[in-house]
Amino acid sequence: MAKGESKTGNCRFCGQSSIIEGGADMTAPQLEEAATMQCTCEKAMAYQExxxxxxxxxxxxxxxxxxxxxxxxxxxxxxxxxxxxxxxxxxxxxxxxxxxxxxxxxxxxxxxxxxxxxxxxxxxxxxxxxx
Ligand SMILES: [Zn+2]
Structure with a gap:
């Protein structure tokens, strides 16, 4: 996978934004999903599990x-x-x-x-x- 530029996404649960490496080509739902998978809030952690x-x-x-x-x-x-x-x-x-x-x-x-x-x-x- 080619490494694109990074972009920010927001956690689906707490709204916290995080930098998504290679997120430049992602759609909004993909960015949200990636941010949620990276977030450390309680709901995001449960979702990741x-x-x-x-x-x-x-x-x-x-x-x-x-x-x-x-x-x-x-x-x-x-x-x-x-x-x-x-x-x-x-x-x-x-x-x-x-x-x-x-x-x-x-x-x-x-x-x-x-x-x-x-x-x-x-x-x-x-x-x-x-x-
Ligand atoms: Zn979160």
């Missing part, structure tokens, strides 16, 4: 279901559903989302205590019991 958690959860989902997941690798559009599910859970619009990819493979996204997010790749061998 949530945002980081979301990023880590998405990285984890890509490890479990992305192109490097071997036999569990899913096409981009399926992965997009899983990532959208993470947003739903992070935004507290859903407590748990289960995406059944096929009978023996499920993606489970769960909200845990203290707002933690859990991503599970569930596999099963229930095929053995078919009659």
């Amino acid at each position: 949530t945002a980081n958690r979301r990023t880590v959860a998405k990285q984890r989902a890509e490890e479990l279901f992305g192109k490097d997941a071997g036999e569990y690798a899913q096409p981009d559009d399926t992965l997009a559903y899983i990532l959208a599910g993470i947003d739903q859970v992070c935004d507290k619009k859903a407590k748990q989302i289960i995406i059944t990819i096929k009978t023996s493979l499920r993606a489970r996204i769960m909200q845990m205590a203290k707002d933690k997010i859990k991503i599970v790749r569930e596999t099963s061998n229930t095929d053995e019991f078919t009659q």
